[in-house]
Amino acid sequence: MAIIVDSQTRLVVQGLTGSEGRFHGLRNRSHGTNVVAGVTPGKGGQDVDGIPVFDTVASAVRETEADTSMIFVPAPFAADAIYEAVASGIRTIVCITEGVPAHEMLRIHAFIRPRGVTLVGPNCPGALSPGKANVGIIPAEIFREGGVGLVSRSGTLTYQIGHELTQLGLGNSTIVGIGGDPVVGLSFVDVLGLFEADPQTEQVVMVGEIGGDEEEKAAAFIEAEMSKPVVAYIAGFTAPPGKTMGHAGAIISGSAGTAQAKKDALEAKGIRVGTTPTETAELVAEIARA
Amino acid sequence: MDLYEYQGKELFRRYGIPVSEGRLATSPAEAREAAQELGCPVVVKAQVLTGGRGKAGGIRLAETPAEAEARAREILGLDIRGHTVHKVWVERASDIEREYYLSITFDRSEKKPLFMFTTQGGIDIEEVAASSPEALVRLHVDPLEGYNAWQGRRLVHDAGVEDPGEQKQIAAIVGNLYRAFVGTEAMLCEVNPLIVTPQGEVRALDSKFTVDDNALFRLPDVAKMRDLAAADPLEALAREKGVTYVKLDGEVGVLGNGAGLTMSTVDVVTFVGGRPANFCDLGGGGDAQGVVDALEVITRDPQVRSIFFNIFGGITRCDEVARGILQALDQMAIEDPIVVRLDGTNAKEGRQLLREAAPPNLHAEATMLDGARRAVELAGA
Numbered sequence: 001m002a003i004i005v006d007s008q009t010r011l012v013v014q015g016l017t018g019s020e021g022r023f024h025g026l027r028n029r030s031h032g033t034n035v036v037a038g039v040t041p042g043k044g045g046q047d048v049d050g051i052p053v054f055d056t057v058a059s060a061v062r063e064t065e066a067d068t069s070m071i072f073v074p075a076p077f078a079a080d081a082i083y084e085a086v087a088s089g090i091r092t093i094v095c096i097t098e099g100v101p102a103h104e105m106l107r108i109h110a111f112i113r114p115r116g117v118t119l120v121g122p123n124c125p126g127a128l129s130p131g132k133a134n135v136g137i138i139p140a141e142i143f144r145e146g147g148v149g150l151v152s153r154s155g156t157l158t159y160q161i162g163h164e165l166t167q168l169g170l171g172n173s174t175i176v177g178i179g180g181d182p183v184v185g186l187s188f189v190d191v192l193g194l195f196e197a198d199p200q201t202e203q204v205v206m207v208g209e210i211g212g213d214e215e216e217k218a219a220a221f222i223e224a225e226m227s228k229p230v231v232a233y234i235a236g237f238t239a240p241p242g243k244t245m246g247h248a249g250a251i252i253s254g255s256a257g258t259a260q261a262k263k264d265a266l267e268a269k270g271i272r273v274g275t276t277p278t279e280t281a282e283l284v285a286e287i288a289r290a
Numbered sequence: 291m292d293l294y295e296y297q298g299k300e301l302f303r304r305y306g307i308p309v310s311e312g313r314l315a316t317s318p319a320e321a322r323e324a325a326q327e328l329g330c331p332v333v334v335k336a337q338v339l340t341g342g343r344g345k346a347g348g349i350r351l352a353e354t355p356a357e358a359e360a361r362a363r364e365i366l367g368l369d370i371r372g373h374t375v376h377k378v379w380v381e382r383a384s385d386i387e388r389e390y391y392l393s394i395t396f397d398r399s400e401k402k403p404l405f406m407f408t409t410q411g412g413i414d415i416e417e418v419a420a421s422s423p424e425a426l427v428r429l430h431v432d433p434l435e436g437y438n439a440w441q442g443r444r445l446v447h448d449a450g451v452e453d454p455g456e457q458k459q460i461a462a463i464v465g466n467l468y469r470a471f472v473g474t475e476a477m478l479c480e481v482n483p484l485i486v487t488p489q490g491e492v493r494a495l496d497s498k499f500t501v502d503d504n505a506l507f508r509l510p511d512v513a514k515m516r517d518l519a520a521a522d523p524l525e526a527l528a529r530e531k532g533v534t535y536v537k538l539d540g541e542v543g544v545l546g547n548g549a550g551l552t553m554s555t556v557d558v559v560t561f562v563g564g565r566p567a568n569f570c571d572l573g574g575g576g577d578a579q580g581v582v583d584a585l586e587v588i589t590r591d592p593q594v595r596s597i598f599f600n601i602f603g604g605i606t607r608c609d610e611v612a613r614g615i616l617q618a619l620d621q622m623a624i625e626d627p628i629v630v631r632l633d634g635t636n637a638k639e640g641r642q643l644l645r646e647a648a649p650p651n652l653h654a655e656a657t658m659l660d661g662a663r664r665a666v667e668l669a670g671a
Contacts, residue, residue, distance in 0.1 A: 101508075102505070103475045110401070110434045111434060137604055137605055152550070153550065154548060154549065159602045182396055212399075276659060
């Protein structure tokens with residue numbers, strides 16, 4: 001098993017002919033992902049190292065039975081790419097693109113939810129199920145297959161914690177970077193629910209950071225819905241109060257959005273929070289040994 | 291990006307939200323002229339991107355143009371929560387009968403725009419939310435459906451506004467505020483207070499506006515409102531160089547790749563007993579030149595005593611980072627000790643490059659925790 005991407009995944013890369021799309025598309029393929037198509041308007045009929053390129057997502061789906069899309073197009077075109085993927089029958093979308101306007105994401109979120117589409121990102125490192133499939137920019141070579149689910153709002157910090165886990169001999173079912181933008185597709189709660197239902201996942205590490213109230217909502221969800229142990233890490237304890245959302249933001253979340261507030265919310269529900277990435281990995285190892 | 295009050299009011303005006311007439315002044319003489327043109331009394335308001343202006347003496351009434359000049363002289367140059375006042379907004383003074391609060395913002399949980407409105411405006415709105423939550427009326431807007439007029443009527447009704455003239459004006463303002471919110475791709479538009487004059491006229495007396503940096507590429511007239519002079523000089527230099535840099539108050543310069551890892555590095559430096567001098571994020575795909583630029587920014591801070599490079603390569607390649615470090619040491623006279631920890635993509639090649647060049651003030655560490663400890667120790671030496 002694993003979640004979101006696995007050995008059944010048939011991947012189409014929107015923006016495969018761009019330099020980033022090509023580099024990571026081929027890198028994903030070399031890690032075993034079934035990359036079946038690319039889409040770049042105007043470049044249909046070409047190929048990227050043997051991967052056929054189509055003008056539209058619909059034709060790529062028709063010809064190759066692609067069911068998952070990875071988006072690498074520039075920010076001004078990313079929303080369009082997501083809508084096209086959904087309209088073409090794609091049900092799992094991983095959007096790597098950074099800089100998608102937040103108002104676009106509000107509309108996209110409202111559009112995909114009733115359609116049952118899974119969107120990871122934008123501005124995220126993607127999803128990796130070691131030994132099965134890698135969709136995104138996560139360096140697969142530092143992870144190994146195992147029973148720890150890892151979900152994070154950050155990219156490189158995820159690698160750091162994954163690396164610490166690997167050093168302790170622990171492997172992962174799936175690593176999911178949900179992205180750090182104000183409005184993203186999958187939330188912590190969504191991914192925690194998927195891990196809870198996944199037989200391969202034995203425990204979960206959640207890597208949060210300052211801002212918003214996703215971690216607080218996750219704390220409530222873990223207490224109410226999860227049987228598997230969860231360990232958390234929060235970045236930004238010493239961050240200066242920088243970009244705030246004014247008073248209005250604090251009222252909505254009912255929380256200051258600070259690292260301490262998140263840690264308190266998690267610990268109040270009995271969830272252990274590591275103070276450093278190293279300590280977080282040690283907590284996971286402790287649970288794995290028990 | 292946060293906007294100044296006067297910029298937010300300019301946007302309000304464009305979207306048909308009534309504001310008082312005013313002028314921007316950067317000198318006491320200009321403030322006097324503005325007061326003359328507008329007619330006294332006027333209010334002289336410090337333009338800074340922070341709250342607490344009133345308490346800091348940044349908002350003052352003036353009965354005559356000469357008084358406006360004097361007040362402006364006192365306010366210009368004032369330090370309000372670390373922000374120096376370079377501009378004042380001179381505005382015709384308003385008679386206030388009642389003060390309300392109106393805002394629209396992103397509800398990140400619901401993933402929808404959220405209106406909040408209360409007739410208990412003017413004071414700290416968080417206090418209203420805490421002490422009498424029923425007085426704060428909330429209403430979500432479906433982003434696909436957009437705004438419809440009933441929503442304005444409902445807010446006004448539920449908040450208990452009784453005067454029909456007021457009801458009508460506020461409902462119209464609510465609709466226009468939504469158009470402003472969507473049209474400028476704002477993350478927050480706040481009117482506190484929204485005032486009612488003794489004549490029953492409703493006006494926005496203040497504005498708080500945050501627009502989405504990611505949307506500025508298609509909003510050139512909003513993008514040009516960015517005030518580079520407002521930023522810390524080092525932060526302005528960093529922005530020019532494309533480096534994300536936030537100045538902190540310690541001695542250990544911190545450089546990482548990716549916001550999460552860099553934030554975590556700042557935390558870890560603190561936990562092992564050090565004081566970080568900055569937050570500096572190379573971003574994804576940083577090349578050698580990016581590293582040189584970042585080091586240039588970090589070393590301009592005279593408080594820096596040591597530098598900790600914490601890199602986990604994903605898109606970023608560690609050999610590029612190593613090249614950048616060596617290039618910077620070649621070009622600049624950096625005397626502070628540099629602690630480097632490289633992992634991830636091409637880490638072996640990167641470490642090899644540094645080992646071969648072996649600059650005297652460079653210290654390699656194998657883990658993030660050891661790197662932080664070493665950098666803190668070296669900063670104290």
